[in-house]
Amino acid sequence: MSQYQEKATVTRVEQFSEKNYRLTLDCPRIAGCAQPGQFVMLRVGPGKDPLLRRPFSIHQTRADGRLQLYFKVVGRGTDILAQKRPGETLSVFGPLGRGYRLDATSPSVIVGGGLGIAPLLFLVKENCRLKNDCSKDLLVLGAREKIELEPLLADFQAFGLTIHTATDDGSLGHRGFIIELMQSLPLPAGCTVYCCGPEAMMAVVSSLCRSRAIPCQVSVESVMACGMGACLGCSRPAANGGYTHVCLNGPVYDAEELLWES
Numbered sequence: 001m002s003q004y005q006e007k008a009t010v011t012r013v014e015q016f017s018e019k020n021y022r023l024t025l026d027c028p029r030i031a032g033c034a035q036p037g038q039f040v041m042l043r044v045g046p047g048k049d050p051l052l053r054r055p056f057s058i059h060q061t062r063a064d065g066r067l068q069l070y071f072k073v074v075g076r077g078t079d080i081l082a083q084k085r086p087g088e089t090l091s092v093f094g095p096l097g098r099g100y101r102l103d104a105t106s107p108s109v110i111v112g113g114g115l116g117i118a119p120l121l122f123l124v125k126e127n128c129r130l131k132n133d134c135s136k137d138l139l140v141l142g143a144r145e146k147i148e149l150e151p152l153l154a155d156f157q158a159f160g161l162t163i164h165t166a167t168d169d170g171s172l173g174h175r176g177f178i179i180e181l182m183q184s185l186p187l188p189a190g191c192t193v194y195c196c197g198p199e200a201m202m203a204v205v206s207s208l209c210r211s212r213a214i215p216c217q218v219s220v221e222s223v224m225a226c227g228m229g230a231c232l233g234c235s236r237p238a239a240n241g242g243y244t245h246v247c248l249n250g251p252v253y254d255a256e257e258l259l260w261e262s
């Protein structure tokens with residue numbers, strides 16, 4: 001699998017809420033070979049400060065070589081990223097990891113909570129490209145409040161799948177947790193679930209799928225220093241009793257491959 005280190009030029013910075021941003025980069029080599037669910041490691045500063053690259057899911061790629069990231073400011077690195085302006089450059093390394101394995105023969109139920117929405121636009125796009133018609137597929141998105149979901153909805157709506165939303169405060173869609181919404185929906189027979197979101201949410205989605213014998217793929221996060229199997233900092237317990245390295249074997253797993261805390 002090809003991987004590149006590119007000096008990418010920022011072409012657009014969109015601020016969706018106080019802390020949520022979308023960054024568009026001109027990054028043709030990585031955009032040209034990335035798969036949904038893969039990630040990149042970004043050097044957010046011009047030099048060696050901060051020292052470590054930061055991992056981000058690929059939000060979307062475009063045929064013109066643009067690559068988008070959707071992120072939230074949580075600390076120093078993401079704060080620096082939020083202050084980038086068009087014309088500035090960033091070092092991007094990727095695409096990395098194992099992405100979603102799409103089954104174009106079964107209906108898809110794509111579930112994203114909070115920042116877990118980040119990789120799903122790319123996934124929805126590829127899912128609908130493979131199927132031609134994705135009207136039987138469901139997209140279930142959850143966030144704390146409307147402002148975290150609404151700016152992204154038009155991009156998802158363009159693909160024609162059925163969208164359900166949940167917000168903690170009821171400002172958009174179902175009032176409450178995404179998992180309650182998912183449990184209330186009739187899932188299409190023979191579907192596959194693709195999920196990304198907070199660990200607790202994915203544990204419940206995995207358990208729900210197991211109880212209904214529905215195949216489920218999840219994208220998990222981990223602390224990552226290198227993103228390429230060198231530091232072993234991203235290990236997490238696997239269902240077989242051993243450990244798995246999220247940067248190499250993930251971030252997307254069959255839910256059954258992982259050990260979930262109950």
Ligand SMILES: Cc1cc2nc3c(=O)[nH]c(=O)nc-3n(C[C@H](O)[C@H](O)[C@H](O)COP(=O)(O)OP(=O)(O)OC[C@H]3O[C@@H](n4cnc5c(N)ncnc54)[C@H](O)[C@@H]3O)c2cc1C
Nearest residue numbers: 039054055056057070071072074075076077078118221222
């Ligand atoms: C494979 C992968 C894909 C990711 N994709 C995205 C994405 O698309 N959008 C996005 O906004 N974020 C994503 N993240 C998380 C992102 O990497 C972190 O938010 C970022 O590295 C924080 O950098 P910082 O310097 O701003 O924060 P730091 O100063 O390093 O940390 C600030 C706070 O954030 C917490 N934090 C740091 N990293 C993570 C993490 N991985 N998960 C949860 N909390 C963390 C720290 O514990 C600390 O409390 C992803 C992480 C991984 C492993």
Ligand code: FES
Nearest residue numbers: 227229231232247
């Ligand atoms: S992040 Fe270094 S081994 Fe996975």
